[in-house]
Amino acid sequence: MxxxxxxxxxxxxxxxxxxxxxxxxxxxxxxxxxxxxxxxxxxxxxxxxxxxxxxxxxxxxxxxLPEGFDPAAVGLVISDMDSTLITIECIDEIADFTGLKPQVAAITEAAMRGEIDFETSLRRRVALLEGLPAEVLERVYEERLRLNPGAEVLVEGLRGRGIPFALVSGGFTVFTERLKARLGLDFTLANELEIAHGRLTGRVRGAIVGARAKAAFLEELCERLGIRHDQVIAMGDGANDLEMLARAGLGVAYRAKPALRARADVLIDHNGLDAVLAFLETC
Missing domain, CATH: 3.30.70 (Alpha-Beta Plaits)
Structure with a gap:
């Protein structure tokens, strides 16, 4: 059956x-x-x-559900941040304070569709933020960042089952670390914006967290937790989530771009993030 x-x-x-x-x-x-x-x-x-x-x-x-996926064996849920766990693309909202949101948002959209290499696109977008006061980051978090429906229910449901939650993002640590503290998340990885003298320099510190880094983070967490890749549920919305979802036992496209929808195992278009809890049921 x-x-x-x-x-x-x-x-x-x-x-x-x-x-x-x-x-x-x-x-x-x-x-x-x-x-x-x-x-x-x-x-x-x-x-x-x-x-x-x-x-x-x-x-x-x-x-x-894909053949071989065992809901009872899930040992990790890993999720993208922008437009997945939260409603916004943070870099687009930061750019709004420079008057360059349309230009930055267009690059973001193209990258999420897979039309532009993510690492290159991020450097281009961050460069446009040079000179912006660092306090703008706090304003974006407080005034514009909102969780997608069902996010808190999902995290709480996973916690009750003893399943860790990891947040991995091509966005920025200033947001992932706040969300980690707010929601009690287990693991995070994101890019760090370089700040000097209270202003953004237009650069990112260290290596870019892109598609390969997201997939590598999944593999690293599997090793740390002592679980197999097929015991992971991965969620995302854009092309830079493809490699991560491909390595997971269940790849979830959440209100996603066509490039990801076409290759994900399951789609969530009409419900909130707590719909993922259904994939853990064995009734």
């Missing part, structure tokens, strides 16, 4: 059962409820195109 997870768009308590039964009927299967999703059991394996059609028609997240 094939198991497909269905998660209605919020509010899930309105019409969820009817939706699950309707989708199960279209797939020739039966639906039963679990804590965070409906499980549809069917003999046929639907194609990705079929699942995409049903997602659009019913406004739900509908996913087939």
């Amino acid at each position: 094939t198991t497909i997870l269905l998660q209605p768009a919020p509010p899930a308590d309105q019409g969820g059962e009817a939706l699950a039964e309707a989708v199960a009927g279209e797939l020739g299967g039966r639906a039963r409820p679990c804590a965070h999703a409906w499980r549809i059991e069917t003999r046929a394996v639907p194609s990705p195109a079929r699942l995409e059609t049903l997602r659009g028609r019913h406004r739900c997240d509908l996913n087939l």
